[in-house]
Amino acid sequence: xxxxxxxxxxxxxxxxxxxxxxxxxxxxxxxxxxxxxxxxxxxxxxxxxxxxxxxxxxxxxxxxxxxxxxxxxxxxxxxxxxxxxxxxxxxxxxxxxxxxxxxxxxxxxxxxxxxxxxxxxxxxxxxxxxxxxxxxxxxxxxxxxxxxxxxxxxxxxxxxxxxxxxxxxxxxxxxxxxxxxxxxxxxxxxxxxxxxxxxxxxxxxxxxxxxxxxxxxxxxxxxxxxxxxxxxxxxxxxxxxxxxxxxxxxxxxxxxxxxxxxxxxxxxxxxxxxxxxxxxxxxxxxxxxxxxxxxxxxxxxxxxxxxxxxxxxxxxxxxxxxxxxxxxxxxxxxxxxxxxxxxxxxxxxxxxxxxxxxxxxxxxxxxxxxxxxxxxxxxxxxxxxxxxxxxxxxxxxxxxxxxxxxxxxxx
Amino acid sequence: xxxxxxxxxxxxxxxxxxxxxxxxxxxxxxxxxxxxxxxxxxxxxxxxxxxxxxxxxxxxxxxxxxxxxxxxxxxxxxxxxxxxxxxxxxxxxxxxxxxxxxxxxxxxxxxxxxxxxxxxxxxxxxxxxxxxxxxxxxxxxxxxxxxxxxxxxxxxxxxxxxxxxxxxxxxxxxxxxxxxxxxxxxxxxxxxxxxxxxxxxxxxxxxxxxxxxxxxxxxxxxxxxxxxxxxxxxxxxxxxxxxxxxxxxxxxxxxxxxxxxxxxxxxxxxxxxxxxxxxxxxxxxxxxxxxxxxxxxxxxxxxxxxxxx
Numbered sequence: 001x002x003x004x005x006x007x008x009x010x011x012x013x014x015x016x017x018x019x020x021x022x023x024x025x026x027x028x029x030x031x032x033x034x035x036x037x038x039x040x041x042x043x044x045x046x047x048x049x050x051x052x053x054x055x056x057x058x059x060x061x062x063x064x065x066x067x068x069x070x071x072x073x074x075x076x077x078x079x080x081x082x083x084x085x086x087x088x089x090x091x092x093x094x095x096x097x098x099x100x101x102x103x104x105x106x107x108x109x110x111x112x113x114x115x116x117x118x119x120x121x122x123x124x125x126x127x128x129x130x131x132x133x134x135x136x137x138x139x140x141x142x143x144x145x146x147x148x149x150x151x152x153x154x155x156x157x158x159x160x161x162x163x164x165x166x167x168x169x170x171x172x173x174x175x176x177x178x179x180x181x182x183x184x185x186x187x188x189x190x191x192x193x194x195x196x197x198x199x200x201x202x203x204x205x206x207x208x209x210x211x212x213x214x215x216x217x218x219x220x221x222x223x224x225x226x227x228x229x230x231x232x233x234x235x236x237x238x239x240x241x242x243x244x245x246x247x248x249x250x251x252x253x254x255x256x257x258x259x260x261x262x263x264x265x266x267x268x269x270x271x272x273x274x275x276x277x278x279x280x281x282x283x284x285x286x287x288x289x290x291x292x293x294x295x296x297x298x299x300x301x302x303x304x305x306x307x308x309x310x311x312x313x314x315x316x317x318x319x320x321x322x323x324x325x326x327x328x329x330x331x332x333x334x335x336x337x338x339x340x341x342x343x344x345x346x347x348x349x350x351x352x353x354x355x356x357x358x359x360x361x362x363x364x365x366x367x368x369x370x371x372x373x374x375x376x377x378x379x380x381x382x383x384x385x386x387x388x389x390x391x392x393x394x395x396x397x398x399x400x401x402x403x404x405x406x407x408x409x410x411x
Numbered sequence: 412x413x414x415x416x417x418x419x420x421x422x423x424x425x426x427x428x429x430x431x432x433x434x435x436x437x438x439x440x441x442x443x444x445x446x447x448x449x450x451x452x453x454x455x456x457x458x459x460x461x462x463x464x465x466x467x468x469x470x471x472x473x474x475x476x477x478x479x480x481x482x483x484x485x486x487x488x489x490x491x492x493x494x495x496x497x498x499x500x501x502x503x504x505x506x507x508x509x510x511x512x513x514x515x516x517x518x519x520x521x522x523x524x525x526x527x528x529x530x531x532x533x534x535x536x537x538x539x540x541x542x543x544x545x546x547x548x549x550x551x552x553x554x555x556x557x558x559x560x561x562x563x564x565x566x567x568x569x570x571x572x573x574x575x576x577x578x579x580x581x582x583x584x585x586x587x588x589x590x591x592x593x594x595x596x597x598x599x600x601x602x603x604x605x606x607x608x609x610x611x612x613x614x615x616x617x618x619x620x621x622x623x624x625x626x627x628x629x630x631x632x633x634x635x636x637x638x639x640x641x642x643x644x645x646x647x648x649x650x651x652x653x654x655x656x657x658x659x660x661x662x663x664x665x666x667x668x669x670x671x672x673x674x675x676x677x678x679x680x681x682x683x684x685x686x687x688x689x690x691x692x693x694x695x696x697x698x699x700x701x702x703x704x705x706x707x708x709x710x711x712x713x714x715x716x717x718x719x720x
Contacts, residue, residue: 075686100472185664187664239573241664376687378684383666386665
């Protein structure tokens with residue numbers, strides 16, 4: 001009896017020891033809402049493991065959303081149940097949240113870590129009202145990805161100019177290959193084509209004025225852009241409105257299509273489909289108006305601290321960590337994308353190298369149509385682009401409609 | 412103080428007598444209360460709140476700005492609104508095909524053959540699976556390249572039709588997907604109705620020489636009137652609130668030509684590029700007004716029947 005009582009007491013004290021020990025190890029939780037695909041998720045989890053190793057008292061809880069669903073979910077969780085960190089995008093895309101006081105001003109993180117210097121190229125797109133509202137961790141180039149086998153099958157070489165590109169299309173058509181493919185079911189892939197045609201026809205400054213609502217959509221220069229588009233329109237995959245961008249990627253992999261205006265994230269899909277560095281090619285979108293300074297498309301992905309964050313101190317530590325050169329090197333090696341920190345190293349991948357070279361020699365970088373233009377304009381615009389690619393004869397009606405939207409949106 | 416002493420009326424007696432006196436009047440109200448309160452909070456209040464919201468410009472996060480009727484003025488000058496309205500009318504008309512089709516299948520299945528229950532369940536199956544799954548199955552059915560329907564058309568005519576990418580066919584393609592489960596639903600309504608058709612009357616009609624279509628029209632259909640009424644109600648409402656299929660199969664595309672009002676409302680108020688809560692509410696109000704026409708008709712008919720008996 002006595003013994004059992006003693007053992008009982010021992011047991012209780014041991015249990016309380018365990019409890020107090022677990023109290024001592026209680027970590028400060030940092031919640032992070034994100035929208036990663038599987039490969040980027042693994043890359044970010046590795047970064048988080050490094051961060052937790054450097055800050056053993058912090059436990060980062062990543063809450064991963066479906067990519068498309070996240071865009072709607074963020075509005076709910078920012079106001080209802082804000083995490084400490086949230087993924088979003090640079091440029092005009094973050095303006096509604098900044099204006100509604102949903103993102104925290106993190107200028108002090110930029111100040112304290114010398115980020116204005118290290119992240120110089122991305123600073124402008126992170127700045128609203130002279131303050132920074134988040135930290136960029138990666139960006140990637142857009143350009144033309146092409147299937148070398150399809151080029152061989154049609155007997156054409158890599159085009160040196162836009163005219164040559166258009167001329168090639170005829171040959172691809174004769175060989176039964178779609179010259180340019182895209183899948184506009186989700187609308188945005190079409191905007192990539194528009195952005196490049198616009199940047200190459202009228203230049204970066206004009207394109208930015210257009211997305212900022214300073215140029216009328218009925219302007220002759222807009223029509224010039226569409227005139228170039230009309231030259232390749234007959235050679236674009238016919239059913240693009242019914243397919244997703246991955247379906248169009250499959251067409252390129254199978255050699256049924258030759259060229260694809262896409263972001264570098266598509267390389268993973270091409271390679272999963274069986275393409276290799278030998279038959280997958282990348283080229284800079286060819287020049288249209290001679291002598292224009294070359295601007296490129298490079299959307300930047302970012303992390304922000306919601307205004308309702310509970311653990312702001314650790315969230316800022318995390319931002320500083322994500323912005324650091326080493327973390328960005330490692331993260332972007334795994335992501336197969338480009339680091340925003342200029343002191344980071346770029347991966348060995350030929351597409352990354354090509355992208356890095358292209359972007360570092362560019363005159364300016366655009367974010368993407370749906371990040372440069374406000375959301376409502378972007379939606380109307382991308383619908384118009386899709387309609388134009390199906391029914392080019394509707395151009396005037398489309399432009400009238402876009403002009404009407406512009407006058408309302410930028411009021 | 413003095414009053415309480417001079418009039419010592421035990422509170423319990425007061426309560427019981429009040430309850431006794433009014434029990435018959437109060438009890439039904441008490442039983443109704445939970446339902447009425449929930450209905451008021453979740454149905455009545457949102458209706459008036461939408462009406463109010465439709466007069467504002469609001470992005471869901473920031474300040475509301477008073478607009479008066481500007482949202483409606485814009486709506487009546489909005490091509491996309493008319494496209495949605497037109498599609499809603501097409502939906503409404505074609506969706507009603509579910510009623511004759513459902514009736515035909517129900518009559519066909521209303522036989523006593525071994526294993527009939529199995530066939531009935533197979534026909535009912537599409538109504539059991541989720542609309543999302545129906546939408547996905549039909550998108551694959553129509554998909555260019557590997558879709559069964561696309562392949563069939565290609566084999567017959569030489570060129571396939573990507574139904575969901577062609578503004579001429581897209582709405583019909585989605586309605587066809589919607590009809591599949593709706594026919595099953597109507598069928599089950601009629602099957603239960605057919606169970607209650609009086610065999611005496613059929614026999615009497617048969618003796619009088621009625622058969623075939625005349626038998627159906629003059630003897631069976633009148634007895635199925637209650638089932639027909641419910642079938643019309645659920646089909647009309649189903650057509651007007653068609654949202655899931657549009658969202659799953661096309662997302663309103665290509666270039667917004669398959670939108671219906673409910674989808675346009677969602678797109679404007681809640682989707683990635685939307686967040687015009689006021690404008691979305693204005694569309695909701697219009698949709699509500701259209702539904703109200705039908706709903707009042709149904710309620711009026713029911714009320715008239717109740718008071719007749």
